[in-house]
Amino acid sequence: SYVLTQPPSVSVAPGQTARITCGGDNIGSKSVHWYQQKPGQAPVVVVYEDSDRPLGIPERFSGSNSGNTATLTISRVEAGDEADYYCQVWDSSSDHVVFGGGTKLTVL
Amino acid sequence: EVQLVESGGGVVQPGGSLRLSCAASGFAFDDYAMHWVRQAPGMGLEWVSLISGDGSTTYYADSVKGRFTISRDNSKNSLHLQMNSLRSEDTAFYFCAQDVAGGWFDSWGQGTLVTVSS
Numbered sequence: 001s002y003v004l005t006q007p008p009s010v011s012v013a014p015g016q017t018a019r020i021t022c023g024g025d026n027i028g029s030k031s032v033h034w035y036q037q038k039p040g041q042a043p044v045v046v047v048y049e050d051s052d053r054p055l056g057i058p059e060r061f062s063g064s065n066s067g068n069t070a071t072l073t074i075s076r077v078e079a080g081d082e083a084d085y086y087c088q089v090w091d092s093s094s095d096h097v098v099f100g101g102g103t104k105l106t107v108l
Numbered sequence: 109e110v111q112l113v114e115s116g117g118g119v120v121q122p123g124g125s126l127r128l129s130c131a132a133s134g135f136a137f138d139d140y141a142m143h144w145v146r147q148a149p150g151m152g153l154e155w156v157s158l159i160s161g162d163g164s165t166t167y168y169a170d171s172v173k174g175r176f177t178i179s180r181d182n183s184k185n186s187l188h189l190q191m192n193s194l195r196s197e198d199t200a201f202y203f204c205a206q207d208v209a210g211g212w213f214d215s216w217g218q219g220t221l222v223t224v225s226s
Contacts, residue, residue: 001170031210031211031212033211033212033213035153035213037153041218042203042216042217042218042219043153043203043213043216044216045212045213045214048208048210048212049210049212054214084152086152086153088153088212088213089211090211095167096155096167096169097143097145097155097158097211098155099145099152099153099154099155100152101152102152102153
């Protein structure tokens with residue numbers, strides 16, 4: 001089955017740039033979606049189809065996907081960005097949705 | 109505004125059964141595939157199951173295949189998950205989520221907690 005690998009944690013100071021990676025075999029050939037989840041809340045999509053942003057998501061959130069790594073980039077990080085972030089793809093070979101293990105973003 | 113409201117969670121003994129429901133509103137329900145996603149306390153997201161808009165196609169995670177059944181009633185804008193032969197590892201918050209063409213989840217419910225314990 002297809003596996004997505006994320007770092008368990010990323011720490012960044014306010015105002016700096018956070019990069020959260022999502023590794024998978026030839027993930028560049030798939031569409032990658034990113035979700036933000038704060039404690040006690042349902043996930044919210046912040047980037048879909050590699051690099052598109054839903055209405056209401058700040059431009060500070062961006063995504064890229066190439067080769068074996070997809071990346072969620074959060075520019076000018078704010079305290080309110082502290083959350084868990086998950087990448088997700090559809091694996092057509094198994095007809096399964098696959099989530100990465102999640103990355104806890106800590107704003108120092 | 110899209111609204112998804114789950115219900116039916118609770119405490120059940122190992123080997124028991126439970127039926128979850130998700131009431132949908134604010135969109136043309138039968139135009140969208142729907143999913144169940146779960147999250148054990150303190151853990152990550154795990155996809156459980158998918159059903160197409162007309163209910164003709166379903167998919168399951170290997171961990172629940174043969175024990176869980178997803179269904180929908182488009183006349184009532186409702187989604188269901190019948191869970192049988194429950195195990196302690198099925199303990200989790202269960203979310204229903206709306207699928208957007210392209211395979212991502214635009215809207216989620218707030219979740220319902222299922223606890224499998226003797």
